[in-house]
Structures are given as structure tokens and as C-alpha cells.
Amino acid sequence: MAKLRTTPTKRSVTAFLKGVTDERRKDDSLQLLEIITKITKLEPQMWGSSIVGFGRYHYVYDSGREGECFLVGFSPRKQNLTVYIMSGFSKYQELLGRLGKHTTGKSCLYIKSLDDVHLPTLKQLIRESVRQMRAKKT
Numbered sequence: 001m002a003k004l005r006t007t008p009t010k011r012s013v014t015a016f017l018k019g020v021t022d023e024r025r026k027d028d029s030l031q032l033l034e035i036i037t038k039i040t041k042l043e044p045q046m047w048g049s050s051i052v053g054f055g056r057y058h059y060v061y062d063s064g065r066e067g068e069c070f071l072v073g074f075s076p077r078k079q080n081l082t083v084y085i086m087s088g089f090s091k092y093q094e095l096l097g098r099l100g101k102h103t104t105g106k107s108c109l110y111i112k113s114l115d116d117v118h119l120p121t122l123k124q125l126i127r128e129s130v131r132q133m134r135a136k137k138t
Helices: 013-018 023-040 093-099 119-135
Strands: 044-047 051-054 057-060 066-069 072-076 081-085 108-111
Touching: 013 023, 013 044, 013 051, 023 044, 023 051, 023 072, 023 081, 023 119, 072 119, 081 119, 093 119
Parallel strands: none
Antiparallel strands: 044 051, 051 072, 057 066, 072 081, 081 108
């Protein structure tokens, strides 16, 4: 079985975020770091080379494959600020409708800038997803 690349590392979250060259993306990332830390009351940790994750949960697929991942996280990608909403979006259509300019993948929320979204709605989305992930039985 292939080894997972997205695993916790000892790399400094602060050093990583200070190394973001796009100033707008860096400012948004530092603001998101503060928001998620306040919501989760957890210390951030680097996962892989470019994801800031908070907390952990254990998963087991029907195939028997299992592992650990963060409850919520983000990454200051070149094209977008990616927020990882690990519970997915199926239960959050109303929130997404109020969020503002964004796109989504399976568990990825893509935002060009925090100025493009309604921050109270983003906070509620993160809060609800974390609550759902913490309630999951593994």
C-alpha cells in the first residue's frame, strides 16, 4: 500500500506562513490561522509540505484502508486559499449560498481572498464541520 504524503510534520507553521510570497495570500493565511485556532482551540500543525491542519481524526474506509487526517485545515496555494472542510459540503448548502465568491471540490473550499467571502458565514461553516468531524465514530 502506498505511503500517505499528507502526514503531520515538525515544520514550523509560522515559518511556513511567513514564507508565503504573495502578500495578500500571506495576510489571509495569518487571519485564517487566527480564526481556526480560536474556533477549534487547537494548535496548528503542518501536514505535508504546505497544509496547516488542526486536530486529528481516524478514518477507516470500507476497503479496510485507514489512517489519520486533520479535522480542518488550509493551504495558501498559488491560485486560491484552500480551506479543507473534511466533513464535505452536502449538509452546508444554505451556508455556501451565503458565503460569497468561492468554488468547492469534495472537501476543498477554494477562495481567492477572504475579502470575497462573508467571514461570519465562513466561521460558521468551519465550526459546523469541526463539530461534525468530532462527533464521527471511527
